[in-house]
Amino acid sequence: DTEVTQTPKHLVMGMTNKKSLKCEQHMGHRAMYWYKQKAKKPPELMFVYSYEKLSINESVPSRFSPECPNSSLLNLHLHALQPEDSALYLCASSQDPAGETQYFGPGTRLLVL
Amino acid sequence: GESVGLHLPTLSVQEGDNSIINCAYSNSASDYFIWYKQESGKGPQFIIDIRSNMDKRQGQRVTVLLNKTVKHLSLQIAATQPGDSAVYFCAENRDDKIIFGKGTRLHILP
Numbered sequence: 106d107t108e109v110t111q112t113p114k115h116l117v118m119g120m121t122n123k124k125s126l127k128c129e130q131h132m133g134h135r136a137m138y139w140y141k142q143k144a145k146k147p148p149e150l151m152f153v154y155s156y157e158k159l160s161i162n163e164s165v166p167s168r169f170s171p172e173c174p175n176s177s178l179l180n181l182h183l184h185a186l187q188p189e190d191s192a193l194y195l196c197a198s199s200q201d202p203a204g205e206t207q208y209f210g211p212g213t214r215l216l217v218l
Numbered sequence: 219g220e221s222v223g224l225h226l227p228t229l230s231v232q233e234g235d236n237s238i239i240n241c242a243y244s245n246s247a248s249d250y251f252i253w254y255k256q257e258s259g260k261g262p263q264f265i266i267d268i269r270s271n272m273d274k275r276q277g278q279r280v281t282v283l284l285n286k287t288v289k290h291l292s293l294q295i296a297a298t299q300p301g302d303s304a305v306y307f308c309a310e311n312r313d314d315k316i317i318f319g320k321g322t323r324l325h326i327l328p
Contacts, residue, residue, distance in 0.1 A: 109261075145321075146320075146321075147307055147318035147319060147320060147321055148262065148307075148318055149318075150315055150316070150317075153314065153315070160314075161314070161315065195261050195262070197261075202314060203311070203314055205250060205252075205267070205311055206252070206264055206267065207264070207316055208264065209254075209261035209262045209263070210261050211259075211260055211261050212260075212261050
């Protein structure tokens with residue numbers, strides 16, 4: 106099973122809303138990632154969790170708050186987002202924190218109004 | 219600056235022909251490269267990878283070639299099929315991060 110699942114598939118939120126994106130994998134992977142992808146652009150790394158601890162934050166604004174409750178779950182809490190934050194948010198996981206062979210979920214398409 | 223990039227943003231190929239997607243990288247210290255396929259509405263899907271101690275690696279209908287001398291990476295798809303229509307990204311693993319190139323959209327002509 107090489108599946109990474111993400112919920113919800115689509116999300117529309119206002120700039121004052123608080124919402125959360127969820128990601129789950131049951132491959133026993135010890136590293137999990139959040140990426141942001143704008144239309145016609147490559148994915149851009151946001152956060153890396155290694156053994157359930159935040160290891161990389163690519164200078165992401167604090168209105169994005171990641172959380173790793175356990176080794177299978179990864180959340181991204183959203184608060185006071187801006188319209189320019191509208192994008193596809195991708196979760197990925199890999200066997201080890203070296204980041205090799207990352208498996209991606211289908212993404213959550215977020216629209217901020 | 220250092221980057222991973224692609225020569226062409228789009229590529230149109232006749233169904234049944236071979237496709238070649240190219241990628242240039244500038245970080246000579248990179249030692250691991252990956253090709254991903256992203257279909258519309260989906261996340262990137264791992265296709266094939268190659269380490270810098272190799273110059274060629276083959277998978278099912280796909281071959282990746284690495285030329286470290288000119289810092290060039292290519293993905294060859296044999297007998298291109300309609301299901302190969304997607305955006306293809308080359309990527310390098312650097313400092314425990316995957317850095318994606320700009321992507322090439324592959325169009326399959328009937």
